[in-house]
Every structure is written in structure tokens, then in C-alpha cells.
Amino acid sequence: xxxxxxxxxxxxxxxxxxxxxxxxxxxxxxxxxxxxxxxxxxxxxxxxxxxxxxxxxxxxxxxxxxxxxxxxxxxxxxxxxxxxxxxxxxxxxxxxxxxxxxxxxxxxxxxxxxxxxxxxxxxxxxxxxxxxxxxxxxxxxxxxxxxxxxxxxxxxxxxxxxxxxxxxxxxxxxxxxxxxxxxxxxxxxxxxxxxxxxxxxxxxxxxxxxxxxxxxxxxxxxxxxxxxxxxxxxxxxxxxxxxxxxxxxxxxxxxxxxxxxxxxxxxxxxxxxxxxxxxxxxxxxxxxxxxxxxxxxxxxxxxxxxxxxxxxxxxxxxxxxxxxxx
Amino acid sequence: xxxxxxxxxxxxxxxxxxxxxxxxxxxxxxxxxxxxxxxxxxxxxxxxxxxxxxxxxxxxxxxxxxxxxxxxxxxxxxxxxxxxxxxxxxxxxxxxxxxxxxxxxxxxxxxxxxxxxxxxxxxxxxxxxxxxxxxxxxxxxxxxxxxxxxxxxxxxxxxxxxxxxxxxxxxxxxxxxxxxxxxxxxxxxxxxxxxxxxxxxxxxxxxxxxxxxxxxxxxxxxxxxxxxxxxxxxxxxxxxxxxxxxxxxxxxxxxxxxxxxxxxxxxxxxxxxxxxxxxxxxxxxxxxxxxxxxxxxxxxxxxxxxxxxxxxxxxxxxxxxxxxxxxxxxxxxxxxxxxxxxxxxxxxxxxxxxxxxxxxxxxxxxxxxxxxxxxxxxxxxxxxxxxxxxxxxxxxxxxxxxxxxxxxxxxxxxxxxxx
Numbered sequence: 035x036x037x038x039x040x041x042x043x044x045x046x047x048x049x050x051x052x053x054x055x056x057x058x059x060x061x062x063x064x065x066x067x068x069x070x071x072x073x074x075x076x077x078x079x080x081x082x083x084x085x086x087x088x089x090x091x092x093x094x095x096x097x098x099x100x101x102x103x104x105x106x107x108x109x110x111x112x113x114x115x116x117x118x119x120x121x122x123x124x125x126x127x128x129x130x131x132x133x134x135x136x137x138x139x140x141x142x143x144x145x146x147x148x149x150x151x152x153x154x155x156x157x158x159x160x161x162x163x164x165x166x167x168x169x170x171x172x173x174x175x176x177x178x179x180x181x182x183x184x185x186x187x188x189x190x191x192x193x194x195x196x197x198x199x200x201x202x203x204x205x206x207x208x209x210x211x212x213x214x215x216x217x218x219x220x221x222x223x224x225x226x227x228x229x230x231x232x233x234x235x236x237x238x239x240x241x242x243x244x245x246x247x248x249x250x251x252x253x254x255x256x257x258x259x260x261x262x263x264x265x266x267x268x269x270x271x272x273x274x275x276x277x278x279x280x281x282x283x284x285x286x287x288x289x290x291x292x293x294x295x296x297x298x299x300x301x302x303x304x305x306x307x308x309x310x311x312x313x314x315x316x317x318x319x320x321x322x323x324x325x326x327x328x329x330x331x332x333x334x335x336x337x338x339x340x341x342x343x344x345x346x347x348x349x350x351x352x353x354x355x356x357x358x359x360x
Numbered sequence: 361x362x363x364x365x366x367x368x369x370x371x372x373x374x375x376x377x378x379x380x381x382x383x384x385x386x387x388x389x390x391x392x393x394x395x396x397x398x399x400x401x402x403x404x405x406x407x408x409x410x411x412x413x414x415x416x417x418x419x420x421x422x423x424x425x426x427x428x429x430x431x432x433x434x435x436x437x438x439x440x441x442x443x444x445x446x447x448x449x450x451x452x453x454x455x456x457x458x459x460x461x462x463x464x465x466x467x468x469x470x471x472x473x474x475x476x477x478x479x480x481x482x483x484x485x486x487x488x489x490x491x492x493x494x495x496x497x498x499x500x501x502x503x504x505x506x507x508x509x510x511x512x513x514x515x516x517x518x519x520x521x522x523x524x525x526x527x528x529x530x531x532x533x534x535x536x537x538x539x540x541x542x543x544x545x546x547x548x549x550x551x552x553x554x555x556x557x558x559x560x561x562x563x564x565x566x567x568x569x570x571x572x573x574x575x576x577x578x579x580x581x582x583x584x585x586x587x588x589x590x591x592x593x594x595x596x597x598x599x600x601x602x603x604x605x606x607x608x609x610x611x612x613x614x615x616x617x618x619x620x621x622x623x624x625x626x627x628x629x630x631x632x633x634x635x636x637x638x639x640x641x642x643x644x645x646x647x648x649x650x651x652x653x654x655x656x657x658x659x660x661x662x663x664x665x666x667x668x669x670x671x672x673x674x675x676x677x678x679x680x681x682x683x684x685x686x687x688x689x690x691x692x693x694x695x696x697x698x699x700x701x702x703x704x705x706x707x708x709x710x711x712x713x714x715x716x717x718x719x720x721x722x723x724x725x726x727x728x729x730x731x732x733x734x735x736x737x738x739x740x741x742x743x744x745x746x747x748x749x750x751x752x753x754x755x756x757x758x759x760x761x762x763x764x765x766x767x768x769x770x771x772x773x774x775x776x777x778x779x
Contacts, residue, residue: 118576143578144523161578163557181556189455189541189557208528209541209557210478229394229478237479237495238520238528255528256482256520258494282501284494284509285519285528302519303509304501325503325511334519 065108065125067344067359071293079309079322080345080358082330086127087112088354094121094129099348101148101194101241101288102355103155104341105170111155112348112355113145113337120148120157122172125344127355131172133157139174140166147206147241148337151197154218158192158205165192165205167220178220179205187222190214194241198248198265206239206252213239213252213267226267231257234269241300241337245291245312253286253299260286260299262316273297273316283308288338288348298338300347305332307347327352385411386464386471387420387446394477395449402454402477406435406462407447413466422448424460428658428667432461452477454554455541457664459656472635472654482520482529483639484632495520496630513623514594523569523576533742536566537580540659560663564638565740565764567593573743580663581745588762590743597622601753601763602682605645614643627741636671644678651675654725668734670725673701676735683735696753701737704730705776717776719766738772739764 087096097116104110108125111133119142120133133139133155140162147158155168156178163181168174184190192214194206201218211229213236216222227236237256244250248265259274260283274283286308288300295312296319305325311317323332333351340346345358387408395403412419423432435448452458454477461470475481482495496516497507510516520528523535530539538561541554561580568574568587575585597608597620608620627640634642634650637657642650653671657664677684685698702722705715719738721731741764748769749760765772 118578141578143576161559184555184557189554191539191557209539229480240528256495258498282498284498284501303498303503303516334515 064106067125067342068104068106068108070342070344077320079320080343080360083344083357083359084127085329085349085352085354085356086123087114087121088352092129094123094127096121096353096355098350098353099337099355100144100146100350101337102339102346102348103148103150104339104344104346105150105155108341109170110339110346110355111148111150113148113157115144115146116353118142118144120145120155120168123355127357133168133172134174135172139168140177142166146193147195149195149197149203151201151203154197156195156197156203158195160191160193160208163189163191165195165203176220178203179214179216179222183214183222187214187225194239194253196241196243196250198244198250199246202244204242204244204250206236206242208238208240211236211239213242213250213263215267224267226263227252233272234261234263236261240287241289243290245295246293251289251291251297253289255285255287258283258285260289260297260310260316271315273299273310287336290338290340292340293342298340298345300335300338302334302336302350305335307335307338307345322358323347323356330356330358332356385413386467386469387462390460390462390471390473392460392473392475392481394475394480402452403449404452404475404477405438405447405449406460406473407445408462409444410446410464411444412464415466419443419465420446421463421465422446422450422460423463424450424452424458425656426453426456426458426658428665429459429656429669430667453543454478455539455543455557455659457657457659476530479530481632483630512594513625517624531562533562533564534567534569535575535579536562536564536742538562538664540663542661560660562742563657563664563666564742565590565744567591567743570594575745585745587743587745588747588749589764591622591741591764593623593626595622596620600679602680604681605679608645612645614641614646614648640675648678651678666720668720668722668736670722672722672734672736680735701734702732704728704732706730715776716778719772719775733776738766740766 087094089095096114099112100115101113110123112121114121122130124130142159143161145157145159149156153170155170157166159166164177165179167176167178189209190207191209192205193208196204203216205214207214212225212227214225229235231237236254240253240255242250242252250263252261254261259272261272262270264270284301284303286299287302290298291312297310297312299308301308306321306323308321309319311319325333327333332349335347336350337348343360347356349356387410391407393405395405406422422435424435425432435450438447438449441447457476460473463470496509498509499507502508503511508516521531521533523532537559540558540560542556542558543554559580566575566581566587567590573587573590629639629641632639636642636653637655640653651671651674653675654669655666657666673684683698685700686702721737722734723731744762744764746762746765746768749762752759752761
């Protein structure tokens with residue numbers, strides 16, 4: 035064995051080792067909270083952990099953030115709506131990068147919805163009547179749905195976005211007040227809902243989420259309620275003032291569910307998060323947050339993401355993300 | 361015998377009362393239901409209860425316009441139209457703004473309602489849908505008086521009507537834009553389909569962001585990204601330009617809010633009780649005489665346009681009363697000369713013939729012989745992005761401002777007085 039061969043072997047070993055550790059770093063080193071589950075029988079709210087994004091004039095400064103989601107590594111994707119950017123932070127709130135690296139991504143004009151699924155990031159760009167797809171690495175992939183869809187189903191203005199277990203993408207539309215459903219290639223599948231206030235209808239549907247059973251929870255904002263549908267869009271029941279579960283709900287917007295089936299609803303007008311038991315058709319369990327600027331308080335919160343036993347809320351007027359945990 | 365006489369007299373009086381012609385009674389509340397809101401068109405019903413003036417050909421008619429009042433289309437009453445309950449149905453194009461007028465056929469005057477299918481009007485005509493109350497009020501957990509949500513008026517209104525939150529309304533007054541739909545006609549089926557959504561300019565102009573009045577880089581106004589002057593909502597009013605009214609105090613204004621703070625409800629009534637254009641209040645100050653402000657907006661390719669009919673200068677003068685000079689540009693009883701409003705375009709200070717303008721004029725109700733100049737001929741109501749400031753009349757003639765003008769510098773002068 036000559037020296038050249040030996041060096042090549044060492045190089046290969048080095049690459050393999052580096053690759054292994056790189057993979058481990060990226061995929062196996064997710065913080066504990068990602069895989070942790072909140073206690074099942076909890077009747078008290080989570081405690082405040084920390085805020086981020088509210089230091090002015092920093093690369094990670096936020097301006098009127100509306101939406102948030104978290105990937106499997108614990109990285110946090112924030113719709114920094116006032117700056118028309120999607121910013122990515124690590125699980126500790128350190129700014130990492132903006133989506134759309136490389137300068138080829140189309141410019142956003144605000145954004146009110148964001149959903150991470152596997153290595154994909156879906157972003158609603160309602161002011162431009164489209165939904166964009168990025169990679170979790172930050173690169174722009176494609177325009178997932180563009181306004182030409184309107185020729186088939188009528189014009190639409192996407193706001194909220196969520197992904198089901200099989201990759202189907204659910205998008206709320208505040209133009210015709212409905213939910214549009216696409217497969218993971220962006221092919222339109224079906225729609226449900228229409229303008230109105232009777233069960234199954236919407237007045238400015240906002241955020242939405244899909245639970246592990248495929249049921250779809252839609253914040254029907256201007257009707258002050260959350261509506262629940264089966265995976266095919268059949269209306270099941272409601273949460274809220276006029277819903278099946280009584281709750282003084284004012285303006286529900288951000289919504290997510292946890293592994294135990296609990297439903298977390300951000301009530302923008304009441305500056306708090308309301309938590310319902312999904313197993314009992316929406317029994318109100320507890321709330322957390324109140325109006326203010328201190329830690330654990332909100333000023334017009336809007337978006338919500340649950341990852342493991344950690345809870346992320348976009349605190350719009352405080353220009354920050356507030357993080358809670360058990 | 362006495363009881364018989366009294367009974368007979370009472371019966372005669374009752375017959376007289378019941379058979380007497382009723383006073384003209386336009387409906388106070390009209391229920392507007394969008395029955396079929398799915399594209400391409402919407403079926404809209406209008407229901408009301410009212411007693412028309414008695415006489416030959418009595419009853420109500422209902423007409424609607426989608427072109428700013430240039431043409432009024434008569435709606436056919438439903439078969440079940442039985443007094444005093446009336447019902448009309450019209451087929452309307454989604455995302456087109458319509459004005460509807462209801463007339464007692466034997467009396468003067470109209471009742472107006474507006475509708476833009478497929479959504480309900482969030483501020484009016486909600487008697488058919490009491491769930492709309494929840495949009496602004498909450499029964500047991502309110503943060504403002506009158507069971508209102510939010511912490512102040514602007515934050516309540518802006519939760520649906522600002523740039524970052526237009527997820528709750530078509531109107532973004534912060535950026536001065538409205539969501540429109542472009543409908544195309546299928547010649548085979550003669551049905552419309554709304555295939556694209558677009559943003560168009562609002563009629564009032566933009567307010568901009570709160571602290572520094574800016575607009576996003578992408579905006580419809582084009583001239584720049586800064587709002588150069590505006591009615592400063594949630595700003596403290598210390599001096600109203602051109603006003604003899606003084607500083608507002610609690611109780612001096614028509615509404616239950618902090619007296620010296622200008623806010624959305626200084627001019628607008630969230631319940632549309634006054635029936636004015638754009639839910640404008642009929643009184644700004646408690647002592648005002650009620651003002652009728654009438655206009656018929658319509659959806660256009662680039663936004664909304666309006667046929668301004670009547671009442672605008674009078675309305676602005678509820679605060680800016682010194683500027684309400686209605687003859688020539690004479691000084692009248694005031695110590696300074698001012699440009700007149702509510703005057704027709706004639707050849708004042710122009711020797712080239714009759715004045716012409718691209719600026720909006722008021723058409724009159726009943727129609728003026730010639731359209732007239734009004735405050736909003738030169739000024740936006742909310743804000744402007746134009747540049748080119750001039751010294752303001754008040755407080756001391758040294759503050760420079762664009763004063764909500766529609767055109768840069770003094771181009772609003774040149775637009776009529778072409779020199």
C-alpha cells in the first residue's frame with residue numbers, strides 16, 4: 035500500500051465519519067422537547083420559557099409576526115409579516131437564516147400562514163394570491179399553487195395552511211370563504227365550506243390544522259368559533275360561543291393540536307390561548323396569557339404551533355415569539 | 361243609551377283611524393341575504409316590513425345599481441309579497457359592489473342599502489344574521505365599554521382593516537386598498553365566473569403604519585412609500601385646522617370615547633344607523649345638525665370609483681367649518697379669503713373657457729345643473745402619499761404639509777385652473 039492509497043482511505047474514513055456526525059447533528063440531535071409529550075392529565079397551563087425576535091435592529095428582529103411552525107429538528111419558522119419575510123430560528127431562538135436564499139425566490143407581500151411538513155415549508159402569500167414551497171434548508175422550491183387555479187375553482191386568497199398525515203395540503207381561502215385541499219404535488223383535490231354563519235360555513239376562515247386522525251380544525255374567525263371537519267370536509271362540530279363546547283371565544287386565529295388531542299386556539303382579541311380537550315368534543319380545559327408586554331403576556335397574539343411539549347405563539351404587537359412549556 | 365253612544369263613537373273613530381292614509385314609511389331595517397354565494401353569481405334577497413303610503417298604485421319598488429347610479433335596474437318582487445312584508449330577489453355578480461334603493465311609490469325619498477356578494481355587510485343589514493354581532497362585541501369578557509373587543513377603537517378596527525390583518529376584511533384602510541374580483545362572462549352559459557382576485561385603491565387613501573406613516577414597498581399608490589399627511593387616528597386633537605369648534609372634550613363629540621382623541625368612530629358609525637355613504641355618522645359633534653352624505657361607489661378595474669352625490673363639504677365642515685365658503689373665493693364674514701366649495705365649475709380665474717377637471721365633483725341630489733367642487737375634489741379623507749408641501753393655514757402658517765391632497769405640489773389648482 036503506497037502513501038497515496040493510505041491517504042485516500044483516511045480521506046474516505048474522514049468523509050464517512052464527518053457525514054455520520056453531520057447527519058446526526060441535523061437529524062438526530064433534535065432537542066428533547068420535540069419528541070416529548072405534554073402530560074396527559076393536565077389542568078394547569080404551561081409555564082413561560084422565553085421570548086425571541088423582539089430585540090430591535092437585529093437580523094432576527096420581527097415586525098408584526100403572524101404565523102409560526104416548527105420542524106422535526108426544533109427549528110422555528112416565523113412569518114415575519116410586517117417585513118414580508120420568513121425567518122428561521124433554532125430552538126433557542128437564535129436567528130439562522132431567511133427562506134428564499136439565493137435570490138431566486140419571488141418576493142412575498144406579507145404572509146399569514148406557514149406549515150412545515152417533512153423537508154417542505156409551505157407559505158401562504160395571500161396578497162399575491164399564491165402558496166409558495168421552500169425546503170427546510172431555506173431554498174425556494176416552487177410556486178405550489180398560483181392564481182391560475184382561479185380559472186378552475188374561482189379566485190382565492192390563501193391565509194392559513196396545514197398539512198395532513200399523508201401530505202395533503204389544506205388552505206383556507208378568505209375570498210370565497212372555504213377550505214381548498216391539494217395533494218402534495220399541488221394538484222387540487224376538493225374544497226369545502228362557503229360564506230355564512232350556519233354550521234359548516236365560514237366568515238373569514240383563518241388558521242387551520244389537521245390532527246393525527248385527519249380531522250381538520252378551522253378558526254372561523256369572524257364567526258367567533260372553531261369548526262371541526264372530517265378528512266373529507268364533512269362538518270362534525272364546533273368550539274366557541276355558538277359551538278358545541280361553550281367558550282367565550284372572540285377572534286380565534288392561530289390553531290394547533292398536540293399529541294394528546296388537545297386543541298390550542300389563539301384568541302387574538304382576548305390576548306390568550308384557549309386549550310380544549312379534543313376527545314370530549316372540545317371541552318375547555320384552561321387558558322393561558324393575558325394582555326400586556328411582560329413575559330407570558332400577549333398583545334394581539336395571532337399564530338400558534340405545538341411541538342412536543344413546547345408551545346410557540348406569535349405575539350403580533352409585541353413583535354416576538356413567546357415560548358411556553360411544561 | 362250612553363254606553364251605546366260612546367261605543368258607536370269609539371267604533372267610528374277606530375274605522376277612521378284604520379282607513380286613514382298612512383304616512384310614508386320607508387323601512388328602517390332591510391334584511392339582505394346572500395342565498396347562493398357560490399360562484400359565478402349570487403342570488404340576493406331583500407326583505408323588509410313597512411307600510412307604504414296608501415293610494416292608487418301603492419307599494420314599494422326596489423332598484424339596484426352596479427355602476428355608481430348611472431343605471432338602476434328594477435328588481436321583481438317575489439310572489440309572496442304581501443303587505444306589510446315585502447321581498448325582492450336579484451341576481452348579482454360576486455365581488456361587485458351594488459347599491460340598492462327602496463322607494464315608497466307614492467312618496468319622495470329612498471332607503472339605501474349596499475351589498476357586495478358573496479359576503480354579508482359586516483357593519484349593516486345584519487338583522488338577518490345576529491351572529492355578526494360577535495364580530496365586534498363579546499358578552500361577558502369585553503375589554504371596552506359597550507361590550508367591545510380590543511383595547512381601543514383603532515386596534516379593534518385594524519384587526520380586520522389593516523395591512524397585516526386583511527385576513528378579516530376586504531378593506532385595508534392602512535394601505536388604502538380593497539380586494540376585488542374580476543369576473544368573466546362565459547358566452548355559452550351567459551354566467552360570470554370570478555377567476556382572479558386583485559387589489560385596487562380605496563377611495564379614502566392610505567393611513568400608513570402607526571409610528572412612521574409608511575406603506576410597504578409593494579403598494580398601489582406608486583408615488584412613494586411614505587404617507588405624507590393623514591387624518592391621525594388615535595392621535596390627540598389639540599387644534600383642528602380651519603375650525604371654530606375648539607378642542608374636543610368628553611361629551612362634546614357625538615360618541616362615547618375620549619374627547620380629544622381622533623379615531624375611526626369620530627367619523628364612522630359601526631352600525632350604519634345613519635344610512636350615510638361609507639357608514640359615516642350624521643353628527644360628529646353632539647350639537648351638530650344631522651348631515652346626509654350620499655355617494656354611489658362602484659368597482660372598477662383599478663379599484664373603486666364613486667359618483668359623489670351630495671353632502672361632502674357640509675360633512676367636512678362639521679369640524680373644518682371655517683373652510684365652508686360657498687360663494688366665490690370671497691372673504692365673506694371671515695378675515696381671510698378662502699377657496700369656495702359647493703360651487704360649479706365655471707370660468708373663475710380662467711379665460712380659456714369653461715373649466716374642466718379630472719378631480720371628482722359632486723353631482724347633486726337632485727342633480728345640479730353643473731357638477732360642483734367639494735372638499736374631496738382636492739383632498740382624500742384618510743391620507744395621501746403625494747409630495748410637495750406648503751405652509752398650512754394653521755396653527756401659524758409655517759408648518760408644511762401635503763394636507764391630504766390628491767395631487768403633488770399645487771397640481772390640484774392646475775387641474776382646473778389651467779394656466
